[in-house]
Amino acid sequence: VDLRYSEAEERFRSELRQWLGEVLPKLPPKPSALDWPARRAYDTTWQRMLFDAGYAGIDWPVEGGGRGASPVEQLIYLEELEKAHAPYVGVNFVGLLHAGPTIVVEGSPEQRSRFLPPILRGEKVWCQGFSEPGAGSDLASLRTKAVRDGDEYVVSGQKIWTSHAEVADYCELLVRTGEEGSRHRGITWLAMEMDRPGIDFRPLKTIAGSTEFGELFLDGVRVPVGNRIGEENDGWRVTMVTLGFERGTAFVSEVLESGEFLRGLRRLAQRTGAWKRGEVRRRMGHLGAELDALWALARRNVSQAARTGVPGIGGSVYKLGLSEIRQRIGEFGMDLIGGAGLSWDELEGLDGGGSIGNGELVNTWVHGFSRTIAAGTSQIQRNIIAERILGLPKS
């Protein structure tokens, strides 16, 4: 174990830090969370700035428009962006952290040069079409059907929890190409263009009052065979690569962001006087120790990815731990602010001085409930850990 960074890595860090210091103050204000076209414009403009400065796709291959650097440099990149409070990936999440890394590993050279650079330049936004109303935790039971017709697949069915669909250009889509009941042996991974006829989208309102995902209805949508990533009926294996990235590396910056949030809660507790209570300090210290451990776990996952090219099974351990701690940090905050937690509206007097306002806190607490569900529920992660790491028999 060696946690030091090389001279080249430190140079990369200081150049990036300097660049962030120059450009971040010039960014326009963030758009409203409910205005998706404005969010797309904001997030893709930031992505374009990163690309132009050579900071897009740090660990992606050069032929895909990336920097061709190591996952360790990607980690430094995430660390510096978080420290500088740079914009989050936003609508580029699926492209940059999900579909993109999958195409890096599983796409043909032609597909890599077609799909990857537009993601890095902020030109193409992706959404995710994995889950279905009848296929949630049991993803392999999905039924959206794709029938081959010449050089195209004709796709019909329904997807759900599709994020950013209103503003997406592509959808990473899992379809059934095998016969009914073929489960994981009959699934194919497609890149579906979102401007094709036959696509309808209906947003769903979340318990946070926001629209972050919705239902996607597909009726005879034509997808070129050239948009298939991996072989026909080999999509489950490709999906495991996608989910490996999701669990192992997509949420790395969240552990750092949570640390910042926790420090904000300390300032809040200091303002309200709650910090004088030992129980409050110990609760915060405990959460801090757990975040430090998760950061260590993230670095270990990245080290494994650097050696093998894909994140290992340790991603499930990290994903489970991170989801649950984010919920507990939200609960800690709600316990700290008392009555102010009954209002989404920011109340005067609580924020400021670097502490956290009640609205942001309520939002964090409520969003915490999605953490242990999205990207594989905590129960599914425990099954994966028990069966694939500990070798316990299938249920």
Next chain:
Amino acid sequence: MDFELSEDEVALAEGIRSLCGGRFPLEKIRAGESGDGRIDPEGWSDLAEAGVFSLQVPEAAGGVGLGMAAGAVVFEELGRALVPGPILASHLAGGIIEGAADGKVLVGSVHRPAGSGEGSLAPTLIGHLSSLGVLVVVGEEGLSAVDPSELKGVKIERPLDPLTPMWRVDQLPEGRPIGGAEEARVWRRAERVLGGALLVGLAGGTMELAVSYAKQREQFGKPIGSFQAVKHMCADMLVAAETARVAVQAAAVTIDQPDVGDPDRAAAGAGLLAAEAAIKNGKISIQVHGGMGFTWEVPAHLYLMRARVLAEAIGPLDDLSELVAELY
């Protein structure tokens, strides 16, 4: 940056594991339950020969010259094997107390209770007292060495951990000063990391015991490990053990390479998570074993009781979370 164990570290872990398997198999360790509580000198000299006590003593001083990261690797294995004895203090005293590094002197340690004296109800318990050559008393202001024969210790008839004999001591003499406040701080920090490593070993050891039981014990015609209720308990053990493990490794490396983080914060957090993981896993392991887990015969309780002993040695845990909050 590479968070994987190096080849040398993997070899070191394997070496200690095979030493433990040969010299400290569980049946042999458990024979100590009915003994007089004295440490087996042959086993101790094998540990010394393997470098357990001289591991961090510089080569120029006759030691192995490795760092805290190597120490964490070694102590995790010793914890997993339930190796008895004052191994932690004897290791920490390697460069401080003459004879500790080569295993000739067994060194124990105890924290001097803060605000002890009048009105204090907390008795001081010291492990392995009859085997010790030196007792290091760790206080806020410094370290001192006490001759155990000067202590009036009353043997505890039934210690919580049957493999850690305990003595009650009502008065701790001043002793001979062997280090100031800084040395005491460094001692405590190392104690949290290496005590944490022992606890991680316990957390993993008791998990392995429970998982192997869950694979072979059948009910309703199936191994109980195929039921999600049991599976999820096992998964929770793995998460606790692995999270504590990386925390301990990170803390150890941070002591060796202080420019990568705050060693005090890392050590306090790692000790805290390791103690909690070992206690939690000890409890879950008993539950997974069902009624058998509540029997003396199944060793699940030994891991849990040792975890309590070590949590006390590096604690109090409330102080560790306070410290992390202060340094975060």
